Each structure stands twice: as C-alpha cells, then as structure tokens.
Amino acid sequence: MVWLLRKCVKCGEYTLRKDRCPHCGGETRIPHPAKFSPDDKYAVYKGMMRQLKK
Numbered sequence: 916m917v918w919l920l921r922k923c924v925k926c927g928e929y930t931l932r933k934d935r936c937p938h939c940g941g942e943t944r945i946p947h948p949a950k951f952s953p954d955d956k957y958a959v960y961k962g963m964m965r966q967l968k969k
C-alpha cells in the first residue's frame with residue numbers, strides 16, 4: 916500500500932523506514948498525503964507498526 920512507503924527528501928529514494936533514509940540518512944516524508952481523519956491516521960500507524968515489527 917502506498918501509505919506504507921516513505922520518500923527521502925534528499926535523494927528521493929523510497930523506503931519503509933519511518934525515521935531516516937537508509938541510503939543517505941536524510942529525512943523521510945510520506946509521498947502522498949493520506950486522506951484520513953486524525954482517528955484513522957492512528958489506525959494507519961498501528962498497522963504500520965504491525966508491519967514493521969514482525
């Protein structure tokens with residue numbers, strides 16, 4: 916799903932990391948703004964955590 920991806924603002928690489936770009940260490944942003952309400956956003960983040968934990 917597209918909202919699981921982050922895009923590095925420095926090198927433009929896509930990553931699943933939520934903090935730093937694994938390529939250049941740059942800041943990562945969500946490439947597409949989610950069309951969710953704040954409550955839904957938390958649900959999205961919970962889903963993300965589940966994905967990343969394994």
Ligand SMILES: [Zn+2]
Pocket residue numbers: 923924925926927928936937938939940941
């Ligand atoms: Zn980068």
